[in-house]
Amino acid sequence: MKISEDQIKSLNAAKITEHQTKLAPLKERLELRGFDTGNIIRRLRSFQVAIPSWALGTGGTRFGRFPGGGEPRSLEEKLEDIGLLNTLNQSSGAVSLHIPWDIPEDPEGTRALADDLGIKFDAVNSNTFQDQPGEKHSYKFGSLSHVNKDVRAQAIAHNKEVIDYGAKLGSKALTVWLADGSSFPGQNNFMKAFSNTKDSLESIYDHMPDDWKMLIEYKPYEPNFYSMVIPDWGTSHLLATKLGQRAYSLVDLGHHLPNTNIEQIVALLMHVGKLGGFHFNDSKYGDDDLTVGSLKPYQLMLIFNELVLGLASDPKLEISWMIDASHNLKDPLEDLIQSVEAIKIAYAQALIIDHKLLQMAQESNDVTLAQEILQDAFRTDVRPLLAEASRESNGSLHPLLTYRKLKVREHLIKERGNKTYSTGL
Ligand SMILES: [Mn+2]
Numbered sequence: 001m002k003i004s005e006d007q008i009k010s011l012n013a014a015k016i017t018e019h020q021t022k023l024a025p026l027k028e029r030l031e032l033r034g035f036d037t038g039n040i041i042r043r044l045r046s047f048q049v050a051i052p053s054w055a056l057g058t059g060g061t062r063f064g065r066f067p068g069g070g071e072p073r074s075l076e077e078k079l080e081d082i083g084l085l086n087t088l089n090q091s092s093g094a095v096s097l098h099i100p101w102d103i104p105e106d107p108e109g110t111r112a113l114a115d116d117l118g119i120k121f122d123a124v125n126s127n128t129f130q131d132q133p134g135e136k137h138s139y140k141f142g143s144l145s146h147v148n149k150d151v152r153a154q155a156i157a158h159n160k161e162v163i164d165y166g167a168k169l170g171s172k173a174l175t176v177w178l179a180d181g182s183s184f185p186g187q188n189n190f191m192k193a194f195s196n197t198k199d200s201l202e203s204i205y206d207h208m209p210d211d212w213k214m215l216i217e218y219k220p221y222e223p224n225f226y227s228m229v230i231p232d233w234g235t236s237h238l239l240a241t242k243l244g245q246r247a248y249s250l251v252d253l254g255h256h257l258p259n260t261n262i263e264q265i266v267a268l269l270m271h272v273g274k275l276g277g278f279h280f281n282d283s284k285y286g287d288d289d290l291t292v293g294s295l296k297p298y299q300l301m302l303i304f305n306e307l308v309l310g311l312a313s314d315p316k317l318e319i320s321w322m323i324d325a326s327h328n329l330k331d332p333l334e335d336l337i338q339s340v341e342a343i344k345i346a347y348a349q350a351l352i353i354d355h356k357l358l359q360m361a362q363e364s365n366d367v368t369l370a371q372e373i374l375q376d377a378f379r380t381d382v383r384p385l386l387a388e389a390s391r392e393s394n395g396s397l398h399p400l401l402t403y404r405k406l407k408v409r410e411h412l413i414k415e416r417g418n419k420t421y422s423t424g425l
Pocket of ligand 1: 252
């Protein structure tokens with residue numbers, strides 16, 4: 001299925017008066033306060049977040065999975081779905097591939113299809129947390145940190161293969177998330193596990209083309225419940241520092257213990273030039289992988305506040321943005337539309353924080369004023385700015401409404417059937 005520009009234009013036309021009625025007073029209010037709304041809209045238009053190839057199908061838990069209909073059956077159909085999403089919101093022009101769930105058997109063909117759909121290849125993801133058919137060694141007791149060097153060698157070779165696939169597609173980064181760790185005290189020697197991991201990552205790092213980055217993800221628990229080899233940003237940063245200039249930390253919002261101050265971590269990693277990637281999701285308890293912004297939109301804005309400050313002080317800062325969520329109940333495409341919108345709302349809110357005034361409040365210890373400034377931005381309905389950014393880029397004023405009006409899922413079910421099964425979680 002393809003959505004045409006004309007279909008979007010005609011649906012936008014029906015809503016344009018309502019849109020302008022909302023946009024005009026917001027622009028006026030912001031401009032009176034000295035904001036350049038044209039610049040905010042331009043920045044929203046240029047913001048692109050990558051969609052992971054495993055997010056187009058219905059996710060599940062270890063208890064079960066309840067697939068929906070019309071799921072993409074191949075990498076090509078996954079790219080088509082991302083194309084549909086990007087046509088609607090003009091902010092999802094990148095894909096993050098997971099190997100081996102989505103191996104590009106025909107890299108040239110895959111690249112041509114992505115070009116045609118206006119999709120770029122962001123970071124590629126390796127997988128040494130599952131055993132694959134035909135592999136000699138098992139990752140049951142770890143991969144890059146394993147006590148047996150043959151298992152480590154297999155995991156290293158896999159990561160190098162992922163880099164080679166990515167290079168053929170135009171990716172420029174490898175994301176490494178390690179499930180390695182231990183579930184019981186005494187199971188692992190912490191120092192040896194760290195040292196093996198560092199050596200393994202060094203070998204992978206050396207295999208990367210010169211213009212590539214390595215993004216090191218961390219997670220405090222799960223699947224291991226006593227210790228993880230890379231449990232926190234400190235360990236990730238330590239490894240990134242030891243590896244070299246092209247190694248960075250990657251922050252996944254769900255990979256923190258409850259109540260961790262993620263915005264502070266983001267600020268510090270940017271301060272030392274080591275923030276390389278970002279995985280968006282939301283959670284109440286742990287790595288819940290819920291829709292971005294569904295539970296903690298204020299935290300998301302506070303994170304974007306730090307990002308906006310970091311980008312202002314280092315315009316060359318390049319961060320790989322990706323949604324990393326699992327859609328167990330919702331239509332995956334609807335969930336992704338909501339996630340991208342939540343990210344852009346937080347970004348737009350951060351762009352209307354009066355940073356000069358905030359700095360004055362901070363320097364005069366005016367705690368009350370500082371809170372007022374942040375919450376004023378958070379309580380501003382910035383959605384008309386998002387709608388305008390999308391419209392100016394030929395996207396939909398209301399991506400979710402348009403998706404439903406055009407009956408996209410019904411069309412996909414007709415094309416692909418009701419009982420399709422997507423590779424992934
Ligand atoms: Mn992640």
